[in-house]
Amino acid sequence: MTFSVVARDAATGELGIAVSSCVLAVGRAVPAARPGVGVVAVQARSPRGLGQVLLAGLAEGTDPAVLVRRAAHAAEDADRQLAVLGAAGQVAADTGPGSFPVSGHLLGEGWSVQGNTLASADVLPAMARALTGAAGALPDRLLAALIAGQDAGGDVRGRQSAALLVVSGTPATEEDDGVRVDLRVDDSGDPVAQLRVLRTLQRAYDERDYETLALFAPEGARDLYAALAASRRGDREAARAALAALRDRPAWSAWLAGMAGDARLGGVSRLLG
Helix, strand or coil, X not given: CEEEEEEECCCCCCEEEEEEECCCCHHHHCEEEECCCEEXXXXXXXXXXXXXXXXXXXXXXXXXXXXHHHHHHHCCCCCEEEEEEECCCCEEEEECCCCCCCCEEEEECCEEEEECCECCCCHXXXXXXXXXXXXXXXXXXXXXXXXXXXXXXXECCCXXXXXXXXXXXXXXXXXXXXXXXXXXXXXXXCHHHHHHHHHHHHHHHHHCCHHHHHHHCCCCHHHHHHHHHHHHHCCHHHHHHHHHHHHCCHHHHHHHHHCCCCHHHHHHHHHHC
């Protein structure tokens, strides 16, 4: 009742999964990932605890093909589907013999696409083409595959939720939890499109793209980002207007006073000084 893609970035070692379904909060149910270990998709009627069991097997050094074979053999319900991707890019998948039609999976070098209760047999090939043909960072390629799957029909029952999860190819540490992207749309009429918006916002935050944030950040914060964007452009009047709007908001005015020494706001101060 879901379609998903798992993949590894050969250049960075990052591991990720993107998934969508006509169920509430698919990001809670299907994806499981551990930095430096692997990514798992557990869908259809597979037991929900299976994801962590499979990750534990990967951490012990068991090959994904062995883990998938064991899980498939032990499954009591034939309506199940799973995919396992290891940190080195080894991948395996299985679709139960009773999985809801149209169902299946496709494997490639360091990736797998899988789905069940699909609108057509075109969904998985479209996802595979989009994944392998897309440029950019792993989260964007995963998202491209998910968009292609939705455009090809997606889940025959409709749309409700989607998720994007990417972790590092090396284990987590005290300084770095290894999570690169963790975005979820739990209930939406067009969850894949909403996930795309969230990814755009996250990239803007990561890259300090103040122009984008000035348009799409929450109300109130937009004025702050407008001031920062204007400072970067050297637009004194726009920066002054944005700061004046911030000062008209009591809570933000107090925050501005407390951030007087912040390097980012220092650029605005210098421009206006």
